Amino acid sequence: MIYSLLFVFLALAFAPFLMSVINRTKAFFGGRSGPALLQPYYDLVKLLRKGAVYSRTVSWIFHTAPSVEVAAVLAALAVTPLGGIPALLAFPGDLLFLVYVLGLMRFCVVIAALDTGSAFEGMGASREVQFSALAEVALLVGLAAVAAKVHAVGLSDMCREAWAGGMFGENGVTMLLVSASLLVVLLAENSRIPVDDPNTHLELTMIHEVMILDYGGVDLALIEYAAAVKFWVLGSLLVSMALPFRGTSQIGNLAAGLGGLLVLALVVGCIESVMARLRLVRVPQLLVVAGVLSFLALFNVMR
Amino acid sequence: MGLFIPHIYNGEAISLSSVPVVQVKPFRLAVIAHVAAGDLISAMFAQPLGDGFRLYAVLCAPLREQLGIIATDVADSYPALTPDCPAANGFEREIFEQWGIRPEGHPWLKPIRFQPSRMTGQTPAVGITEFFSMEGGESHEVAVGPVHAGVIEPGHFRFLCHGETVFHLEISLGYQHRGIERALAGGPGGRTIHYMETLAGDTTVGHAAAYCAVMEALSGIQVPPVANSIRAIAAELERMANHIGDLGALAGDVGFLPTLNYCGRIRGDVLNLTAMLCGNRFGRTLLTPGGVRFGIDPDRRQRLLTRLDAVEKDLDTALSLMFSAPSVLARLERTGTLSMDLARQIGLVGVAARACGLSHDVRTGLPYGAYRFDSPPASTFHSGDCFARAYVRKLEVEQSIAFIRRQLNAPSAQNELRKPLLPLGPDRVTVALTEGWRGDICHVAATDHEGRFAFYKVVDPSFHNWLGLAFALRGQQISDFPLCNKSFNLSYCGHDL
Numbered sequence: 172m173i174y175s176l177l178f179v180f181l182a183l184a185f186a187p188f189l190m191s192v193i194n195r196t197k198a199f200f201g202g203r204s205g206p207a208l209l210q211p212y213y214d215l216v217k218l219l220r221k222g223a224v225y226s227r228t229v230s231w232i233f234h235t236a237p238s239v240e241v242a243a244v245l246a247a248l249a250v251t252p253l254g255g256i257p258a259l260l261a262f263p264g265d266l267l268f269l270v271y272v273l274g275l276m277r278f279c280v281v282i283a284a285l286d287t288g289s290a291f292e293g294m295g296a297s298r299e300v301q302f303s304a305l306a307e308v309a310l311l312v313g314l315a316a317v318a319a320k321v322h323a324v325g326l327s328d329m330c331r332e333a334w335a336g337g338m339f340g341e342n343g344v345t346m347l348l349v350s351a352s353l354l355v356v357l358l359a360e361n362s363r364i365p366v367d368d369p370n371t372h373l374e375l376t377m378i379h380e381v382m383i384l385d386y387g388g389v390d391l392a393l394i395e396y397a398a399a400v401k402f403w404v405l406g407s408l409l410v411s412m413a414l415p416f417r418g419t420s421q422i423g424n425l426a427a428g429l430g431g432l433l434v435l436a437l438v439v440g441c442i443e444s445v446m447a448r449l450r451l452v453r454v455p456q457l458l459v460v461a462g463v464l465s466f467l468a469l470f471n472v473m474r
Numbered sequence: 475m476g477l478f479i480p481h482i483y484n485g486e487a488i489s490l491s492s493v494p495v496v497q498v499k500p501f502r503l504a505v506i507a508h509v510a511a512g513d514l515i516s517a518m519f520a521q522p523l524g525d526g527f528r529l530y531a532v533l534c535a536p537l538r539e540q541l542g543i544i545a546t547d548v549a550d551s552y553p554a555l556t557p558d559c560p561a562a563n564g565f566e567r568e569i570f571e572q573w574g575i576r577p578e579g580h581p582w583l584k585p586i587r588f589q590p591s592r593m594t595g596q597t598p599a600v601g602i603t604e605f606f607s608m609e610g611g612e613s614h615e616v617a618v619g620p621v622h623a624g625v626i627e628p629g630h631f632r633f634l635c636h637g638e639t640v641f642h643l644e645i646s647l648g649y650q651h652r653g654i655e656r657a658l659a660g661g662p663g664g665r666t667i668h669y670m671e672t673l674a675g676d677t678t679v680g681h682a683a684a685y686c687a688v689m690e691a692l693s694g695i696q697v698p699p700v701a702n703s704i705r706a707i708a709a710e711l712e713r714m715a716n717h718i719g720d721l722g723a724l725a726g727d728v729g730f731l732p733t734l735n736y737c738g739r740i741r742g743d744v745l746n747l748t749a750m751l752c753g754n755r756f757g758r759t760l761l762t763p764g765g766v767r768f769g770i771d772p773d774r775r776q777r778l779l780t781r782l783d784a785v786e787k788d789l790d791t792a793l794s795l796m797f798s799a800p801s802v803l804a805r806l807e808r809t810g811t812l813s814m815d816l817a818r819q820i821g822l823v824g825v826a827a828r829a830c831g832l833s834h835d836v837r838t839g840l841p842y843g844a845y846r847f848d849s850p851p852a853s854t855f856h857s858g859d860c861f862a863r864a865y866v867r868k869l870e871v872e873q874s875i876a877f878i879r880r881q882l883n884a885p886s887a888q889n890e891l892r893k894p895l896l897p898l899g900p901d902r903v904t905v906a907l908t909e910g911w912r913g914d915i916c917h918v919a920a921t922d923h924e925g926r927f928a929f930y931k932v933v934d935p936s937f938h939n940w941l942g943l944a945f946a947l948r949g950q951q952i953s954d955f956p957l958c959n960k961s962f963n964l965s966y967c968g969h970d971l
Binding site: 197199201202290291294298356364365368370371372373374375376426441445446447448449450451452453464 | 614616617618623624638659692715727728730732733734736739755799801802804805809951952953954955956957
């Protein structure tokens with residue numbers, strides 16, 4: 172319990188730091204020194220001290236959305252385990268809860284974007300919904316495959332038992348398939364390359380960034396923070412599935428999990444450095460591949 | 475054809491009265507026939523004459539290494555050329571908005587720069603005009619600009635979309651109109667060279683070279699060979715810097731960071747080479763009518779060569795990363811494709827045209843200055859897509875490096891940098907074409923009885939090519955627009971003047 176609480180606090184404190192690790196990795200590949208390691212925190216502080224300008228066309232939906240997003244992502248964090256560390260809240264079926272809380276978060280971003288009435292944001296919303304419809308399938312089916320494999324329907328139990336048979340045990344194939352699928356889902360859901368480009372200033376190509384163009388100040392800080400925590404949540408799930416190591420001591424499990432998250436951030440940074448973004452019409456194909464991997468894992472378990 | 479337009483050479487001055495003036499009908503037929511045979515309209519403009527106007531057309535025949543100039547007298551309207559010769563589209567809109575001369579039958583007659591009318595002096599509100607529209611389910615319009623997200627110039631883009639697919643893109647410019655041509659009439663003066671150097675800030679050397687060629691032709695002097703060589707070196711450095719910047723930006727637009735970062739730095743290195751020539755990274759103050767202001771001593775020559783080697787080595791690494799990454803090629807290939815036929819019809823010039831397989835390059839077709847002795851071969855590619863425009867840039871940078879090396883390794887015994895400029899001859903007209911890094915730069919100037927500019931006409935390559943961008947977007951994904959736009963990288967202020 173104490174480690175579960177510790178994990179939540181670590182997530183709240185260090186989620187923006189993972190973004191920084193990605194940025195520094197990209198800078199390294201580009202031959203730059205990159206932004207300061209604490210830059211995401213500086214940005215958050217800067218935004219929190221700023222006022223906001225609201226368009227006259229927006230309604231209460233636009234004002235409420237950032238708070239709901241943060242609430243949703245915190246709820247998701249509460250049910251997120253990390254390897255052998257159980258989640259703060261664990262109950263049977265919490266995997267569905269997690270997926271739909273993240274769905275609620277996305278829903279808020281999308282309707283807030285539509286609320287602005289801007290052509291850009293409408294396009295971004297349309298793309299986000301189209302891609303997440305595919306990503307959600309991959310995520311749910313992947314989790315279902317794990318649940319079927321370990322005969323448990325709680326995320327914490329699933330993650331603890333994921334590699335029960337050891338590194339070369341019978342769970343290996345399922346876990347590798349699901350991990351590959353979750354990596355794609357993680358990149359898509361967190362608007363990273365090759366699906367989206369978090370650094371671009373070109374509205375016409377954006378997905379996530381274009382939907383939050385009208386936000387500023389505290390609202391933007393909340394959204395940026397929620398996005399960082401979302402990366403941490405999905406990253407924790409991926410690390411739990413991909414890390415074939417469960418220690419006997421909780422402190423060892425926590426250290427391994429956090430190390431895994433750090434490695435994940437490095438991997439994402441490397442992916443962003445060595446490949447270009449996909450053409451937008453190709454993105455669904457990538458997500459379908461992720462879905463297929465998840466289904467393969469499920470069939471493999473149920474055969 | 476049966477209609478012969480007398481030719482002049484690039485940078486030759488002729489008497490204004492020797493420009494053939496024909497009836498409107500033969501004028502139309504001659505221009506249409508020549509363009510159909512492969513000529514480009516380098517410039518087309520009107521000047522007031524008595525109660526009516528004199529309409530000039532300057533044609534460039536790259537295959538015959540000639541320029542042609544022909545004129546006709548019109549009152550307040552004439553049958554438009556555009557329906558038979560789409561390349562005249564922009565020029566006829568310009569003539570209409572400047573002088574109120576109506577090209578009858580022009581399919582889409584609306585302001586092009588929203589400049590003040592030369593007849594009434596009234597300035598229309600920029601960007602307020604008719605636009606194409608589309609109706610139906612899932613069809614929508616996306617308006618972008620004039621204020622953009624990046625630090626770029628203002629321009630308004632309207633996309634008619636069906637879902638994510640672009641049916642048509644309409645581009646409305648004019649936000650950068652400064653009235654340069656109006657300011658030049660009655661010149662030249664002390665400021666003229668500075669107008670030229672900032673006409674399109676990234677093409678300082680290209681436009682300054684064209685202006686210098688005009689001045690030298692009108693005053694009848696020959697530039698010393700050393701000056702010609704330094705001008706060509708500066709022009710190639712400008713080409714390199716811009717092409718390298720563009721290649722990096724293309725990589726950035728597809729999210730490929732290594733090439734973006736390296737090219738940004740290498741572009742700076744090349745700009746610093748230009749600074750070594752004249753103290754300014756964009757080549758400002760280097761060129762002057764009659765020659766150049768700064769020479770290259772042997773020590774600096776050697777340092778330039780050494781640093782050029784370093785640039786070539788770094789660039790090779792950065793570009794081979796980009797051109798060997800399948801994810802980058804997948805984005806560039808078959809994006810924003812223009813056919814060679816379409817490119818010819820709309821009169822595309824420069825990199826964009828050579829990427830469609832057309833081999834027109836002023837340096838080889840109508841050589842001037844140092845290019846008369848050593849013209850880099852025209853670099854072409856056939857596919858007409860974003861990849862072709864990137865690849866042609868890469869080829870041109872390689873050719874430029876080789877050219878600069880050849881020029882630096884052949885020092886001249888002479889060291890005269892400039893000839894004194896003589897007074898401009900009265901009642902003369904000249905056309906100077908240079909190959910800026912975007913393509914053909916055309917300056918046409920005529921003098922009055924006292925040897926001052928009666929008119930000065932500037933055509934930046936962007937003026938020809940913006941329509942090409944609009945066509946390249948047809949049937950494309952709207953999310954690929956930034957990539958297509960960057961692959962053309964056209965000038966707003968060069969178009970708006």
